Amino acid sequence: MASIHDVAKEAGVSVATVSKVINHYPDVSEKTRKKVKNAIELLRYRPNVIARGLVTGRSWTVGVLINIPFTNPYVAMLLEGIKTALENSGYDLMRLSARLNDPGYSFVDHCQSRNLDGVVVFGVEKDHHSIRELIESGIPTMFVDMDATGQRAGNITTENRNGVHMAVRHLYELGHQRIAYLAGVPGQPVNESRLAGYRDGLETSSIPYREDYVVNGDYSYDSGIQGMRMLLQLDQPPTAVVCTSDMAAFGVIHAIEAHGLSVPGDISVVGFDNIYEAELFKPGLTTINQNIHAIGVKSIEELISMIKSTEYPPPVVTEPSSLVIRESTARYSEP
DSSP states (O other), rough: OOHHHHHHHHHHEEEEHHHHTTOOOSOOHHHHHHHHHHHHHHHHHHOOOOHHHHHOOOOSOOOOOOEETTHHHHHHHHHHHHHHHTTSOEEEEOOOOOOOOOOTTTTTHHHHTTTEEEEEEEEEEOHHHHHHHHHHTTOEEEEEEEOOOOOEEEEEEHHHHHHHHHHHHHHHHEEEEEEEEOOOOOHHHHHHHHHHHHHHHHHHHTTOOOOGGEEEEOSSSSHHHHHHHHTTTSSSSSSSEEEESSSHHHHHHHHHHHOOOOTTTTTTEEEEOOOHHHHHHHHOOOOEEEHHHHHHHHHHHHHHHHHHHHTSOEEEEEEEEEEOOOTTOOOOOOO
């Protein structure tokens, strides 16, 4: 079995240079890096992970804690982006479980016992004790769709507020005045930001805010059904609904059609996320696009930068959102 010394001899460089190439250090010329990689391939050299960790002080493993069901298409797209960023980074991924409802449980101890170099967190409330503990621990962390930060913790999100604002304005320009909002989980930063965007959209359209037109949910298909059923029971049901997720929007459309109404003939519907299924759904879903794959990629790139250098400032990244118009919205016509 070839050793690192064999690789160095074959490439005509020092052992230290081979180590830098293996560990993805930037201060190696592309020409030298190519020579070392060719030697590794030729000799079929495989670094000893344990020895590599002893030398670098790293485990070369990052954890991901996603506190929503993995069956959610958003999660699949986010993980695909994370996987893409990790493929050529030298790092492995560990999915983490956390007993978030157990007050005596320490998520930091959980991470440290596995010697993780850093973590990505999504779907946990900002004020949860595990999040505060994680920020104070100094473990490099990237929060997704959470506005938490710390000395070694950054975050990445989408223009949530502006995205929902665009959706409301789109409906207003189609002639809708009775625009409802199917919200997410109260207290979660992403929900509060999108709810603020809904209110912004109403205000700039001179439409009064109505408490009965805002229904809380949990981003799921079932919550979309339940929320829309509540809205349909009102004396004056809405003519349009903005949803906090595409999955909830699918549930909303199901409830509308089950009630004997049509989309968009009777009620227009807008989602948020632009998951793969949004274009395939019938009718095609008008939605706010966020580049979920890019968020996954960027979260890992920024996390690795923090891991590599304690001087790297914790990033706060906002990805743009945009309106994708399909068949689920139409001009309002008086019955």
